[in-house]
Amino acid sequence: MNKPMNDITFYQRFEADILAGRKTITIRDKSESHFKAGDILRVGRFEDNQYFCTIEVLSVSPITLDELTDQQAKQENMGLDELKEVIRDIYPSEEQFYLILFNILL
Numbered sequence: 531m532n533k534p535m536n537d538i539t540f541y542q543r544f545e546a547d548i549l550a551g552r553k554t555i556t557i558r559d560k561s562e563s564h565f566k567a568g569d570i571l572r573v574g575r576f577e578d579n580q581y582f583c584t585i586e587v588l589s590v591s592p593i594t595l596d597e598l599t600d601q602q603a604k605q606e607n608m609g610l611d612e613l614k615e616v617i618r619d620i621y622p623s624e625e626q627f628y629l630i631l632f633n634i635l636l
Contacts, residue, residue: 536574536581545575545582548634552607556630559621563628565590585632593629602629
């Protein structure tokens, strides 16, 4: 039997923070900007696509690295400089991003 596909994936290192409610936003590039408020997404690990939870998208808004705030870094459960570094590592040539605010569904 085929497993249902996951709608969005996160690196495994973020799984515990998401499950504990410490990570409530994700910053993505244009390829994942199509999500919208109210979407219910199956979440998998990037490394092995293993499903680990379901989230509800609360909002999606365009953002640049320069516009990121300490509050948003806190929602990612990291410092602002660390957050910018992580985004740069994942998307080295992108300038425009999308901030996806989400809630875990239990």
